[in-house]
Structure formats: structure tokens, C-alpha cells
Amino acid sequence: MDTLVKAQNLSIKYPNSDEPVIIDTNFEIKDNEIFVLVGPSGCGKSTILQALAGFIQADGVLTMNGQTIDTPDWQRGVVFQNSSLYPWFTVKDNVGFGLKARQFSKADIEKRVAYLLDLIGLSDQGNTKTFELSGGMRQRVAIARVLANKSPLLLMDEPFGALDAFTRAKMQKLILDIWRQEKTSIFMITHDLNEAIRCGNRIAIMNNHDKKIIEIKDNPFQNIDVEELDDFELERKIDKYRKSILELINQ
Ligand SMILES: Nc1ncnc2c1ncn2[C@@H]1O[C@H](COP(=O)(O)OP(=O)(O)OP(=O)(O)O)[C@@H](O)[C@H]1O
Numbered sequence: 651m652d653t654l655v656k657a658q659n660l661s662i663k664y665p666n667s668d669e670p671v672i673i674d675t676n677f678e679i680k681d682n683e684i685f686v687l688v689g690p691s692g693c694g695k696s697t698i699l700q701a702l703a704g705f706i707q708a709d710g711v712l713t714m715n716g717q718t719i720d721t722p723d724w725q726r727g728v729v730f731q732n733s734s735l736y737p738w739f740t741v742k743d744n745v746g747f748g749l750k751a752r753q754f755s756k757a758d759i760e761k762r763v764a765y766l767l768d769l770i771g772l773s774d775q776g777n778t779k780t781f782e783l784s785g786g787m788r789q790r791v792a793i794a795r796v797l798a799n800k801s802p803l804l805l806m807d808e809p810f811g812a813l814d815a816f817t818r819a820k821m822q823k824l825i826l827d828i829w830r831q832e833k834t835s836i837f838m839i840t841h842d843l844n845e846a847i848r849c850g851n852r853i854a855i856m857n858n859h860d861k862k863i864i865e866i867k868d869n870p871f872q873n874i875d876v877e878e879l880d881d882f883e884l885e886r887k888i889d890k891y892r893k894s895i896l897e898l899i900n901q
């Protein structure tokens with residue numbers, strides 16, 4: 651697989667503090683992979699995402715397709731835990747907003763929006779105002795709005811963190827479906843190891859004190875919903891794998 655994003659000796663310091671939050675970290679995001687980042691609260695996960703988005707500056711090498719990332723760009727779409735939509739706009743207008751701003755034709759926007767609403771299962775809610783939607787529906791709209799731009803990289807910071815377990819499981823499946831259909835790359839932060847194991851091609855791990863990604867593991871269990879499993883042998887293997895991640899996080 652080709653490299654989409656390269657981070658080499660990446661260090662990040664907020665302007666208002668003396669201590670860097672991230673020191674000398676290295677990782678690559680490959681084309682068409684889901685790269686999941688896990689680690690304890692406060693270790694610097696969101697900080698790395700913000701640098702990837704171009705919201706904050708970093709030292710060292712940080713490139714996407716060979717070009718330095720130093721500013722926000724439609725090529726990198728961001729979804730947060732509580733993504734803000736335009737509450738008085740309809741679902742359709744929220745999803746098509748970026749395309750309109752980029753002056754796509756009305757027909758092209760309609761076509762793309764209809765396709766995306768179908769993808770996220772909200773075709774019947776196209777004309778609903780987004781303040782009327784449930785949290786899960788709202789996150790689906792936020793994801794579709796980012797997908798509308800055909801961004802080659804989606805950056806997701808605990809995108810399902812505010813959702814109940816049942817909705818969360820459905821969203822994980824949706825993300826995998828979207829990833830397969832849209833052939834996009836995804837950088838996702840989660841504190842839920844089962845979510846990381848279900849979604850990630852690779853899982854990057856941080857701990858509380860090293861201020862960097864300490865290990866990146868291939869994940870042989872992508873696509874498996876651990877909570878629905880009734881295969882004991884497989885469950886045991888996943889349990890062992892999960893524990894090996896936890897040990898690194900707590901190191
Ligand atoms: N805007 C900021 N200015 C200064 N320091 C910040 C800023 N944002 C975050 N930090 C600090 O950087 C460190 C890493 O924060 P970050 O939000 O990246 O952690 P996180 O791993 O995403 O945690 P969580 O899992 O709780 O979201 C923390 O010590 C935090 O206080």
C-alpha cells in the first residue's frame with residue numbers, strides 16, 4: 651500500500667506552554683487504511699489529529715501525498731464527537747454545504763447528496779432540519795457532510811463517543827461500509843479498544859509519559875464485532891490481543 655501521510659520526528663508544542671505535548675513521533679498512514687489511535691486521556695491523541703488537520707503547527711516532517719500539512723484543507727475532513735451542524739438547515743443542505751461553497755453545479759450536488767443519504771440510511775430525512783435529529787443521526791450527517799467533499803483522508807476524534815452502545819455498534823459497521831465503498835483513508839481516535847479492534851487495519855498506541863506513539867500493531871481482527879461473538883477460541887485470541895494493547899497503554 652502507498653503512503654498517504656508521513657509523520658517523521660513530529661513534535662508539537664502549544665504556543666501558550668513551554669513543554670511539548672508530542673516529542674519525536676513517527677508514523678505513516680497508508681492509502682485506504684483505517685489507522686486507529688488509542689491511549690490514555692491527556693496523552694496527546696487529539697493534538698496529533700489537530701496537526702494532521704492543519705489546525706495547529708508541528709515541528710518535523712508532516713506531509714500528505716508529499717505536500718507539507720500546515721493549513722486546513724478539504725482533502726482532510728474532520729469529524730468530532732459532537733460535530734456541529736447548521737441546526738436550522740435541512741439534512742440535505744448540511745451534506746451539500748461544502749460542495750455548494752466549492753461551486754459545484756446544482757445537479758452534481760443533488761446527485762452526490764442523494765447517494766450519500768442512501769449510504770448513511772437517511773434518504774427519508776433529507777428535508778428534516780438537523781436540530782430535530784437524534785445524536786446518532788446527527789453524527790451520520792456529519793460524516794456524510796465530510797464525505798461529500800471526497801476527502802481522501804477522514805480525521806475522526808472519538809466520533810461515536812457520545813452515543814449509546816447499540817448505536818455505536820451500528821456506526822462502526824457504517825464506517826466499515828463507507829470505507830469499503832468510498833475507498834478513503836481514515837485516522838480515528840477512540841478510547842474503546844473493542845471499537846479499535848473492530849475498525850482498525852492498524853492500531854497505534856500511546857501511553858501516559860512517552861509523548862509519542864510507542865507501537866503500531868497490525869490488527870488481524872478487523873470487522874469482528876467482539877460483543878456479538880460466540881466463538882470461544884477466537885474470543886480468547888482477541889482477548890489476548892486486547893490485553894497486549896492495554897499493557898502498552900499502561901506501561
Ligand atoms: N489548546 C491547548 N493549549 C495548551 N495545551 C493544550 C491544548 N490542548 C490540549 N493541551 C494539552 O495537551 C495535552 C494533550 O491533550 P490532548 O487533548 O491531545 O489529549 P487526548 O489524548 O486527546 O486526551 P482525551 O482522551 O482526554 O481526549 C494535555 O496535557 C492538554 O492539557
Ligand SMILES: [Mg+2]
Nearest residue numbers: 695696697807
Ligand atoms: Mg482527545
